[in-house]
Amino acid sequence: xxxxxxxxxxxxxxxxxxxxxxxxxxxxxxxxxxxxxxxxxxxxxxxxxxxxxxxxxxxxxxxxxxxxxxxxxxxxxxxxxxxxxxxxxxxxxxxxxxxxxxxxxxxxxxxxxxxxxxxxxxxxxxxxxxxxxxxxxxxxxxxxxxxxxxxxxxxxxxxxxxxxxxxxxxxxxxxxxxxxxxxxxxxxxxxxxx
Amino acid sequence: xxxxxxxxxxxxxxxxxxxxxxxxxxxxxxxxxxxxxxxxxxxxxxxxxxxxxxxxxxxxxxxxxxxxxxxxxxxxxxxxxxxxxxxxxxxxxxxxxxxxxxxxxxxxxxxxxxxxxxxxxxxxxxxxxxxxxxxxxxxxx
Numbered sequence: 001x002x003x004x005x006x007x008x009x010x011x012x013x014x015x016x017x018x019x020x021x022x023x024x025x026x027x028x029x030x031x032x033x034x035x036x037x038x039x040x041x042x043x044x045x046x047x048x049x050x051x052x053x054x055x056x057x058x059x060x061x062x063x064x065x066x067x068x069x070x071x072x073x074x075x076x077x078x079x080x081x082x083x084x085x086x087x088x089x090x091x092x093x094x095x096x097x098x099x100x101x102x103x104x105x106x107x108x109x110x111x112x113x114x115x116x117x118x119x120x121x122x123x124x125x126x127x128x129x130x131x132x133x134x135x136x137x138x139x140x141x142x143x144x145x146x147x148x149x150x151x152x153x154x155x156x157x158x159x160x161x162x163x164x165x166x167x168x169x170x171x172x173x174x175x176x177x178x179x180x181x182x183x184x185x186x187x188x189x190x191x192x193x194x
Numbered sequence: 195x196x197x198x199x200x201x202x203x204x205x206x207x208x209x210x211x212x213x214x215x216x217x218x219x220x221x222x223x224x225x226x227x228x229x230x231x232x233x234x235x236x237x238x239x240x241x242x243x244x245x246x247x248x249x250x251x252x253x254x255x256x257x258x259x260x261x262x263x264x265x266x267x268x269x270x271x272x273x274x275x276x277x278x279x280x281x282x283x284x285x286x287x288x289x290x291x292x293x294x295x296x297x298x299x300x301x302x303x304x305x306x307x308x309x310x311x312x313x314x315x316x317x318x319x320x321x322x323x324x325x326x327x328x329x330x331x332x333x334x335x
Contacts, residue, residue: 038233048231052224053259055266058198059274065198069274077269078278079262083232105244106236120248123257127282 016185019115024160027146032164033110037140038088041076049080075133081168081177084134085142110144111164111183118159118185125182132176139171152184159186201273204309204333213271213300213313218263220294225253232258242292255290260325264315267298268331272311277332279310284327294319300329309333 039045046060055077058065063073076084086108090096112121134140148163166179218224225240234256237244245253261281268278290296300315309332317325 045231049262052228052231053262053266054218055262055269056196057266057269057274065274077262077265079258079265079281080232082234082258082261086233089233089235103237103241105238106234108234108236123286126257126261126284127280128261128284129280129282130278 016112016118016121017115018117018119020117021151021160023115024149024162027114028149030146031143032114032146033142033144035085035087035110035142035144037084037086037142038091039084041080041084041134041136041138041140043074043136045083046074046076046080049077049083071133072135074136076135076138078130078133078177079128080134081128081130081140081179084138084140085166085168109164109181109183111146111162111181111185114146114162116160116162116185118187120157120188121159121183121185122156123181123183124161125180127180128177129179130177132170132174134170134176138176140176141169143167143169147180154184154186156184157186157188159184196270198274201275202271202333204305204311204335207302207305207311207333209302209304211302213267213302215297215299216263216267216270217295217297220255220290220292220296222253222292225255225259225292228259229256232256232262234258245289245291250289250291252291252293254292255296257284257286260284260286260290260317263296263298263317264327264329267300267315268313268329271300272331272333275334278329279332280328280330281315282328282330284325286325288322288324290317290319290324296324303328309335 059069066074145165147165150161161184164181168177239256240253296317300313304312313329315327315329316323
């Protein structure tokens with residue numbers, strides 16, 4: 001049997017931590033997650049990222065080309081910030097999957113860890129500003145804040161636009177990029193009792 | 195093949211001009227390759243049944259893939275000495291699913307003396323525009 005979205009606490013298919021709007025409001029302005037990237041910036045992951053996009057710019061692959069463009073050496077593509085800011089999905093000490101385990105939905109934005117009376121979502125807007133290049137060996141940390149909540153009823157359901165601001169920094173505490181992500185989290189109509 | 199020895203400068207830029215497009219056929223294999231390389235392993239991007247349960251017709255491109263293709267298009271146009279400053283107001287209009295051929299396109303909307311060039315960028319398939327955004331890059335003079 002193939003996996004479908006998990007049942008959330010109120011027995012509707014979906015994802016995201018369930019809670020009240022009051023609980024959602026209590027997170028406003030606060031840090032809602034800090035993630036240390038699983039991997040340092042390195043050539044192999046850069047090559048794989050570029051391979052899947054048929055992308056071959058030499059500043060991401062060759063020190064001399066990068067230096068000719070004004071960098072101290074190879075830099076990662078700017079949008080690898082998302083990849084280098086992701087924590088490990090499994091690491092030493094974590095429980096291992098058991099036989100029969102189903103694939104899990106992975107809601108990457110940490111906004112899903114904020115409780116809300118919602119079980120579905122869609123991303124509505126993304127803004128990314130790039131400040132510093134990522135060099136080989138850099139370690140990236142993502143610090144996420146809930147910066148706005150805007151309640152709204154749309155055709156898909158009742159919910160709210162939640163804005164998550166992710167600040168990506170390197171090991172020198174230099175800001176590499178800032179991402180603002182707007183996600184509409186909403187409650188889907190409950191058909192399970194029909 | 196891109197000639198990476200060529201470098202566009204601010205003087206070369208004409209407001210209103212379109213930049214060279216890129217395209218990508220979307221196969222499930224491509225989505226799996228992309229998910230492995232960008233580490234967005236959400237099921238909706240490689241599992242047809244889960245994607246369909248959310249209203250899509252098939253597995254669909256993730257945001258990291260889309261914005262990465264925009265970066266490739268901008269980089270191929272602005273050259274190695276251009277700098278990506280911003281991609282913003284990125285809005286998903288519809289899913290980019292297995293079977294689509296997606297095209298990334300862009301048009302210059304402004305330029306400033308400090309080297310900043312503004313563009314409208316978008317993704318479209320054979321039927322419609324699926325993603326819209328704006329970008330800012332900095333070019334050498």
